[in-house]
Amino acid sequence: MNEITPTPAERAEKLKGLGSSRKRVEDVRFTQGKGNYVDDIKLPGMLFGDFVRSPYAHARVVSIDAEAAKQVPGVVAVLTAADLAPLGLHWMPTLAGDKQMVLADGKVLFQGQEVAFVVATDRYAAADAVELVEVDYEELPVVTDPFKALEPDAPVLREDIADQKEGAHGARRHHNHIFTWEQGDREATEKVLAEADVVAEEMIYYHRTHPCPLETCGCVASMDKVNGKLTVWGTFQAPHAVRTVASLISGIAEHNIRIISPDIGGGFGNKVGVYPGYICSIVASIVTGKPVKWVEDRMENLMATAFARDYWMQGKIAATKDGRITGLWCHVTADHGGFDACADPTKFPAGFFNICTGSYDIPVAWLAVDGVYTNKAPGGVAYRCSFRVTEAAYLIERMIEVLAIKLGIDAAELRRKNFIRKDQFPYRSALGWEYDSGDYHTAWDKALAAVGYEDLRAEQADRVESFRRGETRKLMGVGLTFFTEIVGAGPVKNCDILGLGMFDSCEIRIHPTGSAIARLGTISQGQGHATTFAQILASEIGIPADNITIEEGDTDTAPYGLGTYGSRSTPVAGAATAMAGRKIRAKAQMIAAYLLEVHDDDVEWDVDRFVVKGAPERFKAMAEIAFAAYNQAIPGIEPGLEAVSYYDPPNMTYPFGAYVCVVDVDVDTGQVDIRRFYALDDCGTRINPMIIEGQVHGGLTEALAIAMGQEIAYDELGNVKTGTLMDFFVPTAWETPHYETDWTTTPSPHHPIGAKGVGESPNVGGVPCFSNAVNDAFRAFGHVHAHMPHDHWRVWKIAHDLGLHG
Amino acid sequence: MIPGAFEYHRPETLGEATGLLSQLGDSARVLAGGHSLIPMMKLRMAAPEHLIDLAAIADLRGIAVGDDIRIGAMVTQAELIAHDGLAAACPLLREAALQIADPQVRYVGTVGGNVANGDPGNDMPGLMQCLGARYSLAGPGGTREVAARDFYISAYETARADDEILTGILVPHPAPGTGYAYEKQKRKIGDYATAAAAVTIGRNGASVAMTNLADRPIWSEAAGKALAAGDAAGAVAAALAEIDPGDDNRGPAEFKRHVAGVMLRRAIDRARARMG
Numbered sequence A: 001m002n003e004i005t006p007t008p009a010e011r012a013e014k015l016k017g018l019g020s021s022r023k024r025v026e027d028v029r030f031t032q033g034k035g036n037y038v039d040d041i042k043l044p045g046m047l048f049g050d051f052v053r054s055p056y057a058h059a060r061v062v063s064i065d066a067e068a069a070k071q072v073p074g075v076v077a078v079l080t081a082a083d084l085a086p087l088g089l090h091w092m093p094t095l096a097g098d099k100q101m102v103l104a105d106g107k108v109l110f111q112g113q114e115v116a117f118v119v120a121t122d123r124y125a126a127a128d129a130v131e132l133v134e135v136d137y138e139e140l141p142v143v144t145d146p147f148k149a150l151e152p153d154a155p156v157l158r159e160d161i162a163d164q165k166e167g168a169h170g171a172r173r174h175h176n177h178i179f180t181w182e183q184g185d186r187e188a189t190e191k192v193l194a195e196a197d198v199v200a201e202e203m204i205y206y207h208r209t210h211p212c213p214l215e216t217c218g219c220v221a222s223m224d225k226v227n228g229k230l231t232v233w234g235t236f237q238a239p240h241a242v243r244t245v246a247s248l249i250s251g252i253a254e255h256n257i258r259i260i261s262p263d264i265g266g267g268f269g270n271k272v273g274v275y276p277g278y279i280c281s282i283v284a285s286i287v288t289g290k291p292v293k294w295v296e297d298r299m300e301n302l303m304a305t306a307f308a309r310d311y312w313m314q315g316k317i318a319a320t321k322d323g324r325i326t327g328l329w330c331h332v333t334a335d336h337g338g339f340d341a342c343a344d345p346t347k348f349p350a351g352f353f354n355i356c357t358g359s360y361d362i363p364v365a366w367l368a369v370d371g372v373y374t375n376k377a378p379g380g381v382a383y384r385c386s387f388r389v390t391e392a393a394y395l396i397e398r399m400i401e402v403l404a405i406k407l408g409i410d411a412a413e414l415r416r417k418n419f420i421r422k423d424q425f426p427y428r429s430a431l432g433w434e435y436d437s438g439d440y441h442t443a444w445d446k447a448l449a450a451v452g453y454e455d456l457r458a459e460q461a462d463r464v465e466s467f468r469r470g471e472t473r474k475l476m477g478v479g480l481t482f483f484t485e486i487v488g489a490g491p492v493k494n495c496d497i498l499g500l501g502m503f504d505s506c507e508i509r510i511h512p513t514g515s516a517i518a519r520l521g522t523i524s525q526g527q528g529h530a531t532t533f534a535q536i537l538a539s540e541i542g543i544p545a546d547n548i549t550i551e552e553g554d555t556d557t558a559p560y561g562l563g564t565y566g567s568r569s570t571p572v573a574g575a576a577t578a579m580a581g582r583k584i585r586a587k588a589q590m591i592a593a594y595l596l597e598v599h600d601d602d603v604e605w606d607v608d609r610f611v612v613k614g615a616p617e618r619f620k621a622m623a624e625i626a627f628a629a630y631n632q633a634i635p636g637i638e639p640g641l642e643a644v645s646y647y648d649p650p651n652m653t654y655p656f657g658a659y660v661c662v663v664d665v666d667v668d669t670g671q672v673d674i675r676r677f678y679a680l681d682d683c684g685t686r687i688n689p690m691i692i693e694g695q696v697h698g699g700l701t702e703a704l705a706i707a708m709g710q711e712i713a714y715d716e717l718g719n720v721k722t723g724t725l726m727d728f729f730v731p732t733a734w735e736t737p738h739y740e741t742d743w744t745t746t747p748s749p750h751h752p753i754g755a756k757g758v759g760e761s762p763n764v765g766g767v768p769c770f771s772n773a774v775n776d777a778f779r780a781f782g783h784v785h786a787h788m789p790h791d792h793w794r795v796w797k798i799a800h801d802l803g804l805h806g
Numbered sequence B: 001m002i003p004g005a006f007e008y009h010r011p012e013t014l015g016e017a018t019g020l021l022s023q024l025g026d027s028a029r030v031l032a033g034g035h036s037l038i039p040m041m042k043l044r045m046a047a048p049e050h051l052i053d054l055a056a057i058a059d060l061r062g063i064a065v066g067d068d069i070r071i072g073a074m075v076t077q078a079e080l081i082a083h084d085g086l087a088a089a090c091p092l093l094r095e096a097a098l099q100i101a102d103p104q105v106r107y108v109g110t111v112g113g114n115v116a117n118g119d120p121g122n123d124m125p126g127l128m129q130c131l132g133a134r135y136s137l138a139g140p141g142g143t144r145e146v147a148a149r150d151f152y153i154s155a156y157e158t159a160r161a162d163d164e165i166l167t168g169i170l171v172p173h174p175a176p177g178t179g180y181a182y183e184k185q186k187r188k189i190g191d192y193a194t195a196a197a198a199v200t201i202g203r204n205g206a207s208v209a210m211t212n213l214a215d216r217p218i219w220s221e222a223a224g225k226a227l228a229a230g231d232a233a234g235a236v237a238a239a240l241a242e243i244d245p246g247d248d249n250r251g252p253a254e255f256k257r258h259v260a261g262v263m264l265r266r267a268i269d270r271a272r273a274r275m276g
């Protein structure tokens, strides 16, 4: 026996398992500039691809003349749709069941669309040649407004499917209509609306924006003609799905394709989809026999790769006079751009937008979403949120404010009155979800107490008075939000992407000396998986997190998984990790019992060891057990210590949070100063509080960007007006306010460790909170709702329209 | 975001530089900090075949505070900010320079490039007009001086001939006790002005200039006169009568006009408060 016996708590601390604010192991390389991103990959003889893109939003491509381009020294090939057509690769399937042109096939549908792919020995030659490809366009009428796109005489955008009455998600009722997705009970909801004491109604636009990750999208494709193997390094949030899709569309057997996601510089949904650049690089590599790199620049990223949001949401909310919500009605016109390339689970063409009843016990609801084609870039990805969940939270959290104004009830009180109560969980919502767990009242009370809510309201009322007396030109706004996320897609029974069930996986190997490697089907893009998944495992198998390597992103070594987006890694792959860990522990128990010469049931788990029940001095620590697994012939037990788990989650998880934002608005300039931002998050079991805080800070900052200025704007001709970082708002430290973070812990009852996911909550809750604060500042003057983004001139316009400029 | 091909020249004397410029003609552009020119080249909105880098010409560097203040064209915005003698002699220069872009841009961007560029978004031109500065130009035919107030014709069009190089900026000392302010509204760090106003008020009169509210900086003589006479409202009205903002992503002209008034009013208030 040891002389100094560490207590179980001391031993647990050494593991740096669940609850430890362990430093991010990734940061050692990132902070030294030693990360390995796609553009760092350099292969011998590598060629570079670059796109000729359409300057027009809608035009016929009459002819393409690449002769001059081919004369540029260093140019190897110029690919057009005509070159891809014989391979059947001039179009590709989208994740949403539509198809998309890889290179313009007769026409273009948005500005920046890929028209030709130039391949050259260096980037400079490729860029020069791009300038020399002569494309003869014949301009066509442009539609950038989804409502106009549905008018009877609107121009036909998708001539390829103009006569098709059925789409991937049911009937199409117009040549520019994609689908209608309906949920809930329309008749019952409209009856409630008709009979309600009060109905608040508002059109709420969640503008088009873009995830704009620090690293843009790109890949290196390398076809080895000798062994027939295609390797693609790329910015992929779902490497296995890319492998399967690549195999299906190229005809190359799946075992001959290897997809590698190296370090990824942020994804936020932008890197879920499959882009023409990937296909063209692969084809170019097959044609030339050389590796081909393609990395888009910032303007291409903003203009052509997947956007987010662009939802016109008409909401109606019914309530009794005293503020009990009785029904919610919502119709969304969803602008999908020229192709439907949303990245949602197949059966959910509007994602999980039907979480739009939010945190409230709303007895009936109805929702319909109409997807529409316009002359804008395709996309519609979940930008730091689960599928369309930020849109849903924005709708309900704005509607609550609108209703509070109409009822003359304090918005905090209105929320409290309608929250789903703790004893109602698991709670079945009117639009079909089963919320796993929650304690909304406790979180709300904690948040309001933390910010001194009553005092804020008193100060705000004083401010309005001084404003009216002419003593100040600044108004004060208090933004409230209580959001419920739905993450962790998802149960295979209803969640799949292109037929691939949305389970995830973990494979663990324990090495003889008691360290380990775990491989997962997910891929970190900044979330810190190498840090946190090791922590989950440390707590499950008693090996210090520091001794566990986490590896992701290589389809030749990682078990099959659906990747990282929609806050699904911890709920799904994290669960798989815990489950695989438990398999390890089960075998370790048998080994320990054998070594201790007792029956399997006579040992019990104690942090990092199995101890004989009732005799804690007799134990086998995990390191000893690991060694025994490799050097002892144990009757009835195979050598080695490995496990794999494929986890099909029984349900989604439902993180929630209570946010409060206080702003001071300069009525004369439209400038908004964020005085205070308080964020309480409940993500169930907290794996690494430091990483949670970092994720919350990052998510709130992206929410700030979206709410306060970030947008992809088009003019009537379909020109992108915000194609550079001068006009596309990405906050720096200067614009970013101080955040106060807080938490409650309500574990998920169905997740092995009770964790729910957190990376996206702050975006889901943050956007409505900032927006509510700005709108609230003008409430005293009769203002109800203004669309985001709340940049200076739009805020100024609220004041102007209210006559506050005298 | 890759510029077209170009030849790079790095002359060591002003004579060599002007020689190259007249020899190469239209196909050449001088390069200072490159923080306006290179973005334009990457967008292929500018495609000079020759770049004449002024970085090695010692004569274009340095700040001298004498009878006048002389700022060499190749002085970076950061050097201007860091120069104590200059901050004491003409604090408005420093206050305005600190509102340009961000530290990264200011370390490389030059004062000469900023005033020579001719982009109405640049902050220095309006500032120099407000201060009554003069620009020294050197060309094949010798040197000359042009007042900042006469220099700007329209966007990217200035009084500088294509074969001339701007060598320095001469700023008169403001009279003792002159109040000053530069007020700029921008959407974020690193942004050009939605509207900006430069104001000085002193014993010798007042001066008012506005940035990014027309196709060139606007120095308003009438506004200066009104302000010198103590009529702040009249000064604002006079300046607003001379600007001609356009719609862009920062907002419609109506909004900019309003903000221009607010910026100018605030600049006047601060300048007055600082009068000695």
Ligand SMILES: Cc1cc2nc3c(=O)[nH]c(=O)nc-3n(C[C@H](O)[C@H](O)[C@H](O)COP(=O)(O)OP(=O)(O)OC[C@H]3O[C@@H](n4cnc5c(N)ncnc54)[C@H](O)[C@@H]3O)c2cc1C
Residues within 6 Å of the ligand: B029, B030, B031, B032, B033, B034, B035, B036, B037, B038, B039, B054, B073, B074, B099, B100, B101, B102, B105, B108, B109, B110, B111, B112, B113, B114, B116, B117, B121, B122, B123, B124, B164, B165, B166, B167, B190, B191, B192, B193
């Ligand atoms: C992100 C960003 C934000 C910015 N924000 C601001 C801002 O808020 N306010 C602001 O004022 N500026 C801003 N700028 C511009 C910056 O200040 C530039 O540095 C400046 O406009 C040009 O100076 P330069 O030395 O970089 O000149 P360059 O880019 O090298 O040259 C600009 C032009 O002037 C010509 N030129 C340069 N020097 C001379 C000379 N001595 N004689 C004749 N011609 C010459 C060049 O040929 C070229 O046409 C910003 C730039 C960036 C990249």
